[in-house]
Amino acid sequence: MTDRPITEEDLHAYVDGWLDDARMAAVRGYLRDHPELAETLAAYDADRGTLREALRPFAEAPLPPTLDVRRLLEARRGRSDAWRLPVAASLVLAAGLAGGWAMRGMVVPQNGVAALAREAAESYLVYANDTERPVEIAAADEPKLVAWVSDRLQRHVAPPNLTAAGFRLLGGRLVTTPHGPAAMFLYEGARSQRLAVMVRPMANDKTTRMSEHGDHGVGGVSWANKGLGYSLVGSASARELHPIADEVRRATESHV
């Protein structure tokens, strides 16, 4: 093993102190026979030491508050907690949601049911708490609402009846998504809690299983059936919403 040829990497590792004892001895022996090379390596070693000394102050300077990792973490948590603020505040913050995903380095889903889920959560944050005009067409004009959204989505789309689950229809509207228009139906429960059901045609995930999701206090369940995507979202956990989502699925599959 001792006569394994000396490599350039060995010589650098000699300078950097990465050699084990046996290899170190081999390199030392080699350098005894090559004094010029030994001189070069000694110069590298000296420069290495000087460089470390010269740059040491940069690592020893006190850290500014901007580099306090605890603070950065708290600032990040603060951004998440903001979603649990009251209604009016959440409206203002909703606009930043899409940007927020990117800012935190998360992967923003572009397609499929995952994208639908995000779009539904964003729309919910904008409209569900709107005291002035949460819906464009009220439940009283349901036929008009159905005609409008069905025309725009080019599919028959009607609000599922959720009275059995304790939610009455407030009305609905069209909302924009990167994949074109979507219908959003808004419901209200006995304790004024609100739910939204979003429906739009799906280019990719034509039929999928139900998936639960939740972020920033908005939970939801999303799925696709025969080319239409559905997402039920509300200010509750996905698990709490799941039975209602089952109800939505039963209602939509019976009349589609």
Next chain:
Amino acid sequence: MQDAIALIEPIIPALRRYAFSLVGPNGDADDLVQDCLERAIGRWGQRRVDGEVRTWLFSILHNLAVSRFRRTRRRGLGVALEDAPASALATLPAQEDVVRRRDLLRALGQLSEDQRSVLLLVSVEDLTYAQAARVLGLPLGTVMSRLSRARESLRKLMEGQPAKAARPALKIVK
């Protein structure tokens, strides 16, 4: 995230030193490090479980520095390192050392960004050659040849020699 704090915090001074040495003391080094930390926190769950945090953090920082170089089209140091106010050159004991350190920082600033980054990761930040290769996204062989060139350039600059020196660098002859 408590583990994140415990693992990231001790590495921050080294990240800062690397950023300073790479972009210069006035080249928003602290901004780069802050970006790096925010990304690390945001992607904490996405890092490879078997990966080393130190190498991972240096990779994030290095990529940020490179993209900033590209954006600003500025590849040199913003301000000469040897003139940095943070440097403790003024308080050093031996005058000869002060001069040598100053010269060396000036020489470092004259290296290409590619050579400088390899040299700093290996000589100052104590990364293994394989770790440096991961940070730089390069094959090991490229890292080794860049390291050879960087060390030789630095030595010549320090000797005040012209680029073509008589002495063979790391070529093993005979």
